[in-house]
Amino acid sequence: MIVTVIGLGLIGGSMALDLKKSGFATEIIGVDANPAHLKEALKLGIADRTCEVNDALKEADLVLMAVPVDTMKRILPQVLDQIKSNTTVTDVGSTKKQICKSVENHPRRGNYVAGHPMSGTENSGPRAALEGLFKEKIAIICDQEQSRPQHVALVEKMYQALGMSIAFMSADEQDHSTAFISHLPHVTAFALANAVLAKENRKIIFDLASGGFRSTVRLAKSSASMWGPIFKQNKEYVVESIEVYQRHLDELKKAIAAEESDKMMELIDNASKIREVLDKKNPFLIKSEEKIVRLFTR
């Protein structure tokens, strides 16, 4: 199967490597607006060849879009315009509602499967691509009733080839959950980095930076060109998640400031319950036979 990957960065590049290695793709055609990325992708074995986007779309059995979500929303309708009638198109964007909306009335909406493989690192570009990045992680497929079954089935197989479990939910549910589990931690890391960078004595503070600080602030290294558009597209839920977080932060601050020891210990004890939750391995696995699994209803 010929897979055309649009966007040869961390996510597109890592997926390309494993789709080729697993035998799912017989050939990877690389497309990227940045000529340097194309060159690097060929050198790193991420793409077997590159060609003009029109030809790359015409030749593809599966088109995998891995560009920032603002670009995704803009070019997805054009991609659907240009594919063959039986080509499957999927994307990896961290937001889904606005991207799905951009093609809701497109005659080829059924060819598109809205996806979000939940993995990544704070690095970007083809050189950041890693084999095995998605293994044992979760991929979300959204609004699958809008996609034709054969396209959903192919995208499921693609995620399975990467070693992923699959969760099905609506685009709205995915944007809400992802705000809390992914977008909010990026916001808190950006704010933490800015707070410490703003200190006059930041040099000594950074010199002392231990593993705890590095881990907590790691996501702040992520690129603005990727994260700005995510925050913009998922504004309502991101702001909601920040406000929930602000209330909990303020509660803990007040308990510390007022030396309310019992309250403070209760809040820390409660937080450490997250250990039980996070220490579970591969918490759910939805078998591909169960075609629709409603995970929760709000």
Add this chain to the structure above:
Amino acid sequence: MIVTVIGLGLIGGSMALDLKKSGFATEIIGVDANPAHLKEALKLGIADRTCEVNDALKEADLVLMAVPVDTMKRILPQVLDQIKSNTTVTDVGSTKKQICKSVENHPRRGNYVAGHPMSGTENSGPRAALEGLFKEKIAIICDQEQSRPQHVALVEKMYQALGMSIAFMSADEQDHSTAFISHLPHVTAFALANAVLAKENRKIIFDLASGGFRSTVRLAKSSASMWGPIFKQNKEYVVESIEVYQRHLDELKKAIAAEESDKMMELIDNASKIREVLDKKNPFLIKSEEKIVRLFTR
């Protein structure tokens, strides 16, 4: 040299393992209020033997205190009361001002060297002890002019045996810097855990938890018995650090909510500058010949 370690948890246990392995300690005497910890420490090779605290203090060349900071403040004067006149006492507490204050007028203040080896994990107890935990990390020695030179020299040698670099500063400077680099990231992780745990749909949110969330919230697994007393002892600086952070968080939230794209991108771009700072390896190394290095003056 006989080293008595009071508190055989993550930090005390890890230091004991490496002090023995490096040859710095010929014998480790273990002291812990928890009999189960004593038993485990013997089994894990953290302590060579255990004995009554009075005897353990009398026999020691070096007493290493690694208990929660509230206990540290309470028992440090008693430890100084009971040691031989030439025994060195040091501690590993994350706060230093109140602990130093507890012995400021003690006749044996000069035997005590206030220390803070900057490393750790989110786990606790003897079974959390790890070899190599302190290698290439920074240890802080505070208010060294209050300690007699031979005791400072011995504690320096201890940190060097663990492979650490040493920074000298006042207890006030250490409490201020540590508030930002260590205590604040714990606060933000506790609040993030509480915010997500409070959501009705937390199950699905946790099921989706990817590496980014896990990394950002990791410190929330830390124990309340260790962190409650740290926040209490360093209240002023911890609250200051939270308030600086709150301002930066709110600025980013407002830019997202108002769709001020330029502002938002600027804030994210600024945050990602932390990459340059954190990617430097072993940023400073103070040679032990330079006996006093003032790292910054506020």
